[in-house]
Amino acid sequence: DTGVSQNPRHKITKRGQNVTFRCDPISEHNRLYWYRQTLGQGPEFLTYFQNEAQLEKSRLLSDRFSAERPKGSFSTLEIQRTEQGDSAMYLCASSLAGGGTQYFGPGTRLTVL
Amino acid sequence: GENVEQHPSTLSVQEGDSAVIKCTYSDSASNYFPWYKQELGKRPQLIIDIRSNVGEKKDQRIAVTLNKTAKHFSLHITETQPEDSAVYFCAVLRDSNYQLIWGAGTKLIIKP
Numbered sequence: 001d002t003g004v005s006q007n008p009r010h011k012i013t014k015r016g017q018n019v020t021f022r023c024d025p026i027s028e029h030n031r032l033y034w035y036r037q038t039l040g041q042g043p044e045f046l047t048y049f050q051n052e053a054q055l056e057k058s059r060l061l062s063d064r065f066s067a068e069r070p071k072g073s074f075s076t077l078e079i080q081r082t083e084q085g086d087s088a089m090y091l092c093a094s095s096l097a098g099g100g101t102q103y104f105g106p107g108t109r110l111t112v113l
Numbered sequence: 114g115e116n117v118e119q120h121p122s123t124l125s126v127q128e129g130d131s132a133v134i135k136c137t138y139s140d141s142a143s144n145y146f147p148w149y150k151q152e153l154g155k156r157p158q159l160i161i162d163i164r165s166n167v168g169e170k171k172d173q174r175i176a177v178t179l180n181k182t183a184k185h186f187s188l189h190i191t192e193t194q195p196e197d198s199a200v201y202f203c204a205v206l207r208d209s210n211y212q213l214i215w216g217a218g219t220k221l222i223i224k225p
Contacts, residue, residue: 031211042202042215043157056210091156095211101147102213104156 004105006092012111013082020078021108025094032075033102034067035091036060043091049075050097082112115140115207119216127224132193134219136203137185145206146179146186147213152199160201161188190221198223 005024013019025032030051035043046065047057051072061067064082069075079086089109093102116139126132136146147162163170163177163186170177174193179186190197203216 033213040218042204042218043213044215045212048210048212056212101159101162103159104149106156 004092004094004103006090006105006108008108009106010109010111012113014113015082015084017082018078018080019082019110020076021090021092021110022074022076023092023094023105024074025092026103027073028096029094029100029103030072030097031095031100031102032069033093033095034075034077035093037089037091037107038087046077079110082110084112086110087112115143115205115214117203117205117214117216119203119219121219122217123220123222125222125224126193128193128195130193132188132190132197132221134188134201134203134221135185136187136205136216137183138205138214139184140205140207141181141184142208143205144208146177147204147206148175148177148188149202149204150199151202151218157202193221193223195223195225197221 007022033048034046037043047067049069064080067077089107091107092105095102119136144165149157150160151157161175161177163179174191176189200218202218204213
């Protein structure tokens, strides 16, 4: 499968714990995006990378959230001190630079108890 | 900033009939307009997209029309089938940072 992959697919955690998600983009894509989606809503932009550089962060991304893409390939999204309001589907997408089509991974569903 | 409105929120059509979903946007500088289909619990999947240099694009039973002057674009699905049932999202690419701005989604129900 040469599409975007994400791990884990599901994560259940207790409030206050830290969680980390991984995204592997399509190999030739240098742009990588993170979105969050709650039930019945469209995806909300969180942040994106061009190669290893994080170029923009949404105001939705509080200081408990951090994302990295150290070698310009895979990316990780970490949420510290999780809250119940963090429960959502976290989607990763990748594209070629500029206005390229964004292709989505299967998402990581986070449930914070 | 860019604002995208999508209508209707729910659309129920008889199998075999056509379905039309409409989106309007606010930033006249936007140039790329994709449509995604999302089935329950699955990832959004691109079904068709259009760039501002064309007014219409068709792919089998799916077509998208764009009116840049009026700042709206529409998804047309003909000869609907049960497997077309899903939530459909329109999106607009913000040129300044290539961020997709999404509509709120349309739940399409195909009645047998």
